Structure formats: C-alpha cells, structure tokens
Amino acid sequence: MLSLSHIAQAATPISDGDKLAYDAKKQIGVTTSYDPTYRKLEFPRGDVPIETGVCTDVIIRAYRLQNIDLQQLVNHDMKSNWSAYPKNWGLKSTDKNIDHRRVPNLEVFFERQGQTLSITDKESFQAGDIVTWRLPKDNLPHIGIVSDKKAADGTPLIIHNIGQGTQEENILYAYPILKHFRY
Secondary structure, three states, rough: OOOOOOOOHOOOOOHHHHHHHHHHOOOOOOOOOOOOOOOOOOOOOOOOOOOOOOHHHHHHHHHHHHOHHHHHHHHHHHHOHHHHHHOOOOOOOOOOOOEEEEHHHHHHHHHHEEEEEEOOOOOOOOOEEEEEOOOOOOOOEEEEEEEEOOOOOEEEEEEOOOOOEEEEEEEOOOOEEEEEEEE
C-alpha cells in the first residue's frame, strides 16, 4: 500500500504529455472492443482484460504506464472528499471496482487535482491533455487523450474508445466538449 504522502505527491500534475499520448497509443490494435460490464478488480492497479474496456480505460492504462494509478488516486480522493463527487449511481460509499471508470468521477478528480483549461482555444490542446464530451445520444459522457498528431486542418487527434476499441481519430470537435484538463 502506498503511503499517504506518496498518494498526495502523485495527485499533482506530473505526466509528460507526449509520453502519455504515446502510452495511450500502445492500446491501438490491442484493445479492440468496448465492454462496459461491471467487474470485480484487484486493488490497487486493477484492470479489465486489455483486449476490451471503455473510454476511461484508455486514460487509466496510459497513466498506469507512467506509474500513476488513477484507481487508487480516485478512490482515495473520493473517500476524503465524498461530497465533491457526483451521486449519479445511488452509491453511499466508494466502489474501487468502478469509480475510476466513470467519466463524471474523473472530471471531478482532474478538476480537483489537475489544471482545467480552455475548451474553445484550439491552440490550448496539447498532447496528453484529457478532454471530455457529452455525446448527442442520451447525453452520454465520453473521455479521450489528445494525441501528439494533428489532422490536416491542425485539429489535434484524440486517442479514445467509443465502441470499436482504442483508436486515434479526428473527433475533438465532433461532439460538444465539456471539459479540458492537464494532469
């Protein structure tokens, strides 16, 4: 188990954006499906099978390759600051199996522990930044990592899993952007 001082230290923005984007890309062709099934996970550093996952798993796995365990960090922050987190799921306490895999929880965590940035200035999006959207169908939350690559028009590409496994695509402005973070 990590000491609390190590957890607090890890909760400050410490990722290298280019490396985070590179680590997210390692999932392309490996994570080839989308499966939102609730699963019991090890703790800390629990994960669903690498072949599958949801949009949040792209983020979680990329940070893990930098020795940042969002499962543990989100769980610790939620336990310490329960009232700051959404109550969308009717839970009365934390759930280490799923809390870090929910976009609204990651939004709160990144707001509390990282930097919140402009969603309108295209130049502010840098490799490794985290972006969240609300999808038009049912206002579903989605999350991705800004790539180090750009489309022909200069729009940063996004590394994400929206249903077909981890992919790098030009979707930054395909849906209404809700949040933009650097962590």
